[in-house]
Every structure is written in C-alpha cells, then in structure tokens.
Amino acid sequence: MRKVKVLVLYGHGINCDNETKKAFELAGACVEKAHTNELIEGSKKLDSYDILAFPGGFSFGDDIAAGKIHAVKFKYKLKKNLLKFISDKKLIIGICNGFQIMVKLGFLPGINDDYWTQKVTLAFNDSGKFEDRWINLKVEKSPCVFTKGIKNLYLPIRHGEGKFYAEPKTLAKLKKENLIVLRYANPNGEKASKYPHNPNGSLDNIAGICDPSGRIFGLMPHPEAYIYRENHPKHTRETLPEKGVGLAIFENAVKYVKENL
C-alpha cells in the first residue's frame, strides 16, 4: 500500500503541531514534524511529502497581525518550493493560525491562478475577545477534498482574529465557484443567525474556504481538537461515536492522496 507522507510544521510559536500530527497518524498517514527553518536550510525537503499542514498556534506571537509574519517568511524564503508543491497537485491544510497564514499569503482562495496576492482576510472578532467555544458547522457543496461526504461538524473555535471578510466582488466569486466550504450554523444545522453561533461576526458565516482545485483548504475551527470521543464537551451526557468526528477531515485527505497521487 502507498504510504501517505504528511509534513506538519512547528516552531516559531505554532502550538497545535502534536495533535495535528496525531490526527494524521490516526488517519493512517506517516507524519513528520519540521521546523520552518529546516525547510529553509534544506535539511528537510517539502518535495518528499504529499500533504503540508499549517497547524494552529500563535506564530510570531500574533504580533502585527495573526499569521502575518509567518506568511512573510514563506513568501520570501520558500516561494519556489511552495509553488512546486501546489503545481504537483499536493494537498495543503491550514487550521486557525495556519488558515490566517494562508489567507495572508494569498494561497486562499487562490482564485484566478494567483496564490500570492491577499484577497480576503481574517480580522478581529466582533466581540473584541479571544474565545474558546464549540460551534456547529454546515458543510457546503464545494470541490474541497477534505470535507467530502461530511454534512455537519461540531468543533471548537479558539481565536481572537477569525472574522472572515472580503469585498463584495470577491465574495460573489467565492459563491459562484463554490469555494465556501464551511459555514457557522445554528444547533439545528441551518446558517447561524447571530452570536454565539456565529462566534466572530464572519461575513456570510464563513468558517472555511478552499481554492478552486479543492486541494488547498483553510478553516478557523479545530478538527484536530476532536480526535477522541472525550474531547467533546458533552460526552458525559450524550450518545456519541467512539471515534472523534474531527478525524474525518484528515481521513479524507489521506484517502485522496492514496487514490489520486
């Protein structure tokens, strides 16, 4: 069987690297962690992996703006390697701070074949506060390979800068090309009507988007935070599957690589 190789970034204040690694392992992949500087030095090669994960955290302390400085580092030090990775049709996922980095790089939504110009943003939450709370998500119809077959999700958000924002023209394009992957929802599964179901004031309840290929995906909620049944906040009072529901995202990615790369 083909081994699926995943590279999980760490260092520079990234802090969800261990659980992201675990999630991919539970999904059946071979996972390695790499410090961004190892990629820059060349002691680890991006080329030898199938999936790249930008985990959550506070890279560079969220200073200036969340994800900004890490995005700069990638743009000025690893642009070529990343371009090759994308053109090889490999997968990239960015979670929370990882999503912020990808948005600020321009990787997402990656429309018009442009992966290097920022087109959308993740701004300070409307509440002005960092919040850790579990929210409902509706999975929209999209080309995203990570969410294939999933209808709803219940995951935690843990951020202070997660308010999705785009100009009307960009938003129209996202809708037209079905690039909106996840929307914050009410407990009944319908589009969230207000806080706290939409926890940050995101435009059109957007919680995650992908590029037109569906292979590059970013989201604010944390699927790697629900990899065991007991991660669920109500596991002592609800009937739940033994396996963490967030795992499905990682399993989809591994399956895609096995079938397509």
Next chain:
Amino acid sequence: MHTIEVTFKTRLKNAFAEHKQREILDLGFQVKFVKEVTLYSIDKKFSKKDLNILAQELFSDPLIQEFSVDRSLIGKFSWDWLIHVKNLPGVKDNTGERAQEAIQDILHTKFNKGEAVYTSKYFLIKGCLNKPDVEKIAKGVFAYESVESWHVIDKKTYLEKGYMPEIPKVLIAHKPKISKLELGSVQELLSLSKQKNLALNIEEMQKIKEYFLRADVIKNRKHIGLDNNPTDAELEVLAQTWSEHCKHKIFNAYVEYTEGGKTKYINSLFKTYIRASTEKLKKKLKWMVSTLWDNSGVIEFNNNYLFAFKCETHNSPSAKYPYGGALTGIVGVYRDPMGTGKGCKLIYGTYGFCTGEPNYDGDLKPEIHPKRLLEGVRQGVQDGGNKHGVPTPYGIVFFDNGYLGKPALYVLAAGLIPKIINGEGGSEKQTDPGDLIIMCGGKVGIDGIHGATESSMEGGKHITLGHVQMGDPYTQKKMHDFLSEARDKNLYTCIQDCGAGGLSSSVGEMGYNFGRSKPKDVAKGFELHLDKVPIKYKGLDPWQILVSESQERMILSVSPKKIKEFMALAKRHEVEATAIGTFNSSGKFHCLYNNKHVSFMDMEFVHEGVPQLRLEAQWLTPQSRGLSEPEIPKIKNHAKFFKKMLARPNISSKEYIVRQFDHEVQATSVIKHLVGEESDVHSDAVVIRPDFESKKAIAIASGINPKYSPIDTYHMTANAFDEAIRRIVAIGGNLKKIVLNDNFCWPSTLSGKDNPDAKYKMAQLVRANQALYDYTLAYGTPCISGKDSMSMDTTIPDTHGKEHRISSLPTVMFSSAGIIDNYKKCVTMDVKHPGDLVFVLGKTYDECGGSEYYEMFGEIGLNVPIVRTKKAIKLYKALSEVIESGLVASAHGCYKGGLGVALAQISFAGGYGLEINLDFVPRENVDNTDKLLYSESASRFIVTVPRKYEKEFRRIMKGNDIKLVGKVVGKKILTLKGLKGQIILKENIEVLKRVWKEPFNTIKP
C-alpha cells in the same frame, strides 16, 4: 528615523474602540469616537521604496487597514484630542522585535547594534473634554504608569505645531564599573541596606561584615587582588540570595508560639510541618519521586512519564501593572516544570485571581480599580498561556476588599518528563565540574532588577518598579521547543530556571551541590564572565548583569564535548544561547568582568550563611476577639433570597473568563471547566489526558476560602484543603493518588509600629501550618511543591487623601492534581436524566461562620466549618468506588453558598428540574431551613443515581451519612420543601441560571 502609521478603515466595526469607549464612560466621561493608530518607528535608514514595501507587505492588511509612510495620516480624521502612548525606555517591545526579524527577511538586511523598531499608539478621541480630563482618561484607560508614558495634545495645537513622536531608546551614558562598599557601624550598615534597597536587616548585615573580616577570607581575597570590603556585586548577591523571596526566612524562623498560656518552640514552620509531612508520606507512597528541592515536585504519572507541578504567586508586580505582572507570572512559572528534572513538556496551567470586588465604590482609592486590575491580570494569563500553547483549563476568582491594595495572583504550571531519558531517570540531573554555563533565551537589561528583594517588601512609593516587566511567551515557546529536543538528544547535564535573583541565584544554585544523580562529583563552584552575557544595551554595571531578572531565560550546564551540537540546534530554533562561564569544584562564587574580579565568596557562606529569624506568635481565640454567633432574621421570601445568593460575586458564573483561555490546545481535554446541556456551568474539577497512548488522566482543581480566616486559620486551611480534594473526588478521582501544592499569601508577621498585631498574624500562620500537617497526613495526600508570599500589605489613600494600611486576609490556596486510572470513568456535575434519584452525602452542621449567608447580613459568626477527617475519608473512598463502578450519573460537591447553590447548579446545568425535600437531608443540630440551605459544612456532595443502581449504590455507601432527598424531573422547575414540609421555593431553572450568569455576563459582542 522612519515612521509607518497603520489604522483600521473607519467603516468597519471596531470592537476595541467600543470597549475603550465603555471604559472611558466608567471613568465618568462621555466621548463620541475613539480611534487607534499604530506607529512603527524604525530607527534605521531605508529608502522610500523599501518603506512602502514594508508598509504593504508587513505592517498593514490591504482589506481592512490603511497606512502612511513618513507622514501622519491622522490629520484627515475628526478628533479633538490625541493621546500618544509609548513604552518607558527599557520596557520590552515584543512586536517591535518581531517586526525587526521580518524586515530582515523581506529586505535581506541586518539591524546593527542600536538600530531597532519601536511600536507605540495614538488614540484619537472626540468629545467635550479639557486637558486634565484627557490626562485622567490616558492614565485610567490607555496607559499603565509603571511601564508606559503618554503625551496629550489638542487638535488645534497639533495643526499649528505638529507632533513628532519620540522613541524610548535606552541610552545609558555610564561606563560600567565595580564599586567597593565599606561596612561600618550599625547605623551605617542599616543605612547602606536601605539606600541600596537590599532589604537586609541588621543581623544579616553584621553577619556579612563578620564574614569579610574573617582571616581566611581576607587571605583568599587578597590572593586575587580583592580587599576586605565587599564589592557592590557581592552585597547584591547576598541580598538576593538571602531575600525572603529566595530563603523563606519567615517560614524558616525560630518561633515562640503561645496559645492559652502555654508556650511551645517551633524550629522552622517549613521543616516542622510542611517538610515533615511530605517526608513521612514519601516513606509510604512509592510513587512520590522528587519533592521539595527542585523547581517543582515530581511524582510518577504512568509507566512512561513523570508528572511535575508548581504554583507561584506574582502579587507585587500585578498590583502595579496587572497585565505585565500576570503575563510575566504565568510565563515565569512555566519555567519551573521546564527546569524540573531534565526538563518537562508543559501540559497545563491554572490561574487564581484574588482581587477587590469588581464593583467596589467605597472610600478607598487604590491606584488601579479592581475591575481594571481583574481585566488586566486575566488578559496577562490569557496571552501567556495561549501564546505558549499550554492549555489553561482551570482557575478560580475570589473577591474580598482586603485585596484592594495587593491582589493575590496565582499561576500554576504542570508538565510531564519521560521516566527514562537516554538511560537516566527523568527527574535526575547534575551539574558536573568542567561543564560550561549556558544562558539561554532572552538578553539582559535593567528591567527586573531587585525582584527578589522588592517582592519581599510592603507595597508603597519606595518600590522602584525595576521588577515590573513584560513577559514574552513567543520567545519562551521557541525555547521550550528547543529544550525538549536538546533534552532528548542528551545535549545538557543540568537545567535551571533563571528567575528571581537572576544569574546570581540560578548559577549560584546550580553551582552548589545541585542535582541528585552522583552527589560525589557534583560541581561546587563556578567562574562566571559577566562581560560575555548578552545585554540589551550598553552601560550596565556588572552587578546589574548579575542580579537582573530579565525574563525568558534558563541556565544549562553543557559538556564541552556537546557544545557544538547544542549551539547548532539553538540556532535552528532561533534561540539565543551563550556560554558565559564554567562550573568547577572551587567552592567559590567567582564572577569576573573583562578579567577584573567582581565577586569571590565561599558558596557555603552565600547559601548557608543567612542567620535564622526569631519570631513571636500569640494565638487569640475567636471568642477573645469578640466573635460570636449572630441572631439572623428568618428568610421571608426564599425565592428572592435564593437569587440574591446566586448572583453574589463569589458564587456567580465566571464563564467569560474561562472562555478567553485556550483550555483545549494539545487535544488532551477530557472534562472541561464548562459542562452541562449548554456547556456553561462550572465543573468541580477538570480532567486532561496528557499521554494519548495511556488511559491515565489528571484531575485538576484547587481549594481556597480565606473568609474563614477571621475566625480561625486552622479551619480556613482545613477547608481549603478539603475543597481541593473534594473537587477531585467529585469528578471521579481517588484519595490513593492526589498531590497538592500549597500557596500562602499572608499579611506581614514582622513586628513594627505600623503592624501592631504581628504576633497574632504569626500565630495564624502557625495554626495554618498545623492544619496542613494534620490533614495532609490524615488524607495521605502530600504537598509536593509550595510557595509563600509574606507581605500582603500596602497603603492606599481614601477620597480625602488620608493613607490607610490595607492587608489581605490570610490566604492559603491548595492546588490539587489527582491521577485517574481510566479517563472514561469520569463524571460531571450536571444532572443527566429525569427520574434519577438525588442523594445528599455527608452531614450538614450548624456551621455558617464565615459563610456567604452570614456575610449577606454583614456578620462573620463563630461556627466555622470543621473538617471531620474520619468521616470525610470514609465517604470519599465510597464515592470513588461508586463512580468507578459506573453507578453515578452526576456528582457535585457543596462549596460556597452550601446546599442551596449546589442544588441550583446541578439542575440548571443539566437542564432538568429537581424535587427535593430538605427535611431528608442528613444533619446535626440544624433546626432551621435557612441554615440547612446555606451552611458551608465541608465534605458534602449531591449525587444523582439512576433508579436501577440504587441498591448497589446504597450497599457501597453503607456506614456513611447519606440520604435520598428527592428526584430529577423533566420539568424545568426546582422545587424545595422546607423542614416543616412546606414548599419554600419553586423556580424556573432557566431564570435561576440567568440570574447566576448575569453579573459577569460581559462577553456579549
């Protein structure tokens, strides 16, 4: 100098501005508009083109922000006043440092020495205000006086004259030197101690003088060219090492304790009570690994890992600069497990905030109002924990106006170390002679000088604020990742936190019999080259480098054979690491600066030379202090009273605090602090599973209730202790393996003219220690770490400017950690199914002394809750068994507010009503419903049990005071019947929940 200004486009919602507008309103001023502009002042030459690239690529977000380069953009906005807030020189500018790194990446350039990026803020305000008003707003809302300066200008002046922002560059026009100090008469010694802020008393100063006049000392010093006067550095080293903070002189004092006419002598409270208990238990409990010597205590967690934890306080800095104090506190305590054994991976942190009441509007005018203080410390722990990638799953908030002067700010850190690393025990380490001294992490500046000595002093004007600092979790997180790798590659022999006392304490301790693996060959001295220590700016004297407490530093000993590999790894992780000297066997505390001798003292004198303090303690019984049981009118309207109780500051929901901490990073969360149908009611304890490969988990809780201190600190301590255990048992923990950390925060017990009852306070401390000893031994649950803070006093003015001495209540907090065998067996406090039976476990007594109930009537009372060990232990064991057997649907301890509050909480957490007959509640000498509902007797629980398990439940519980008191019902109504059978309360639980959540429900956007 270039300046780039960045601000948010005006049409977007700005939560920050709205929040500030509310805070300004709290100060009594109405403003229409607040706009924030960030300034990046770049003290390095760049071309216009490059600056534009930086503004676009790095400093601004094209979608939501606008910027200007080398010209101000504020002219176009409508405002009346401008406040420019910037750091005081020398205060760490984290964002500026990061910006500098990024600029180097983008422009492929290097910042030379002296070149830097500085961040500051403009706040533009629109409103009818005069200059003094704006000054007040600047000080009360936008800036902290202790670390920031501000400048106010009106629009007219701005338009006429413009404004050039200055940068807080540190320029010290001083050539470093080594001074010698003469040790003269008694009077001269005392004035020297005072003048240099050394906090050394006359006995200590004389002991130092004697040392330097010893013939052998003179001879040795002469040999290297030093005379019989100590250098400034030597005196500073002794002041730090002998400080209350480092040596715990009060806990180690020789005490004459008088109680009821009888006198007894106690040689060190620490040795007699705390260490004695821990050592006795260590003989019985095989899983205790390393206690009371390293940075934190260590026990066995599972077959692969050891567990370590430590709780610290950071009270003085938090009183002056709540955000920075708390941030530095949490980031600092992380270094305790990081420096324990061979070094831990951090797995959780917790917090405790004791402040004045947030709605305080009395006559006293503390420098920072408790509401602002609470928000500041909360934000500090939030940033410290979240940015360090360590979950903050649990904590407490406690209000009492005794904390108006100095808050008690608790921060705890826990970690795991592999049991065996490269063939050696994970808790073992040792500095070998010949090892290099490596300083890791941040650079040294004047920030943080005299932390150890000044935190041991009473608050007031003489505090220089050198110890108020800005922590940097990002830098430390990088170091944490680096050290974990270095540890697993066996690149160092020993590790130690560089905290209070700076290099003086950390290198001093590591170079003196530190470590436990091969005690024979351990290092017994060192040679430290202070000129090799990386500094933030020029002009520091050698003594300043030696005692500075600049943050995010660890000290390691590295064998010369491994140094190359060690340094290469540090470089990859972008961690500063420098060899600054060598450990040896000389027995000497030897420092040099450019080859000149700075210090040359015997290690033994530095560490063991401090003379023992002698203190008197005199206990006064509560009756002799005039306390008695009050006559309280019967409650007429139970529903109204019940709601008032739920809304009390010490009882109501603290959800808004819990949510702002990342409490589930690392994906180890099993039971969160918010549980129930809507995940919004506090659980008794939280549980995490730090090792994915194991079923073992850790239950985390704490116990605190200083309101009992005015009656008797023995029982205050016993109740805090029992609460810390009770919470763990309620979640599914077990007395078999619970460890504690004790934290004492006490008003000064040193006699003086402003402290007339010092002897009584010392007796309170003795009694608290006696309780700690009695209860830890009885329960078999040891204290493996602890800390004391012995100066919870300060003076604050009232509205008329008159000064008042404010002291906190004597406070003990126990932080507990219980090892759980199978995380799947944990239960939560919310009721689960209609029809389940409600049991009350443990008797209620007439014990309302110090309760919320009495406090509502302005009374203290006399009957403080007594912890009855025998009954409690029997009950705890039985409860652990029924939970382990899966017979229990929910379990909740009774805490502040007693049975009444506990019943309401389990009901509205579960979303189902209860029908309860209070007459069935097990009790003794309680003949009125009011006391039964609100007495705070210890060791009680409310448990719900599915009907089918009733028989088995009763069988295991046999011999305990348990009674079936009612059932869970589908309707959302809480019904309570009083002792005479009448319904005293029938309330919708959604209403009760709203009342409970309302007081701190400030999280709404």
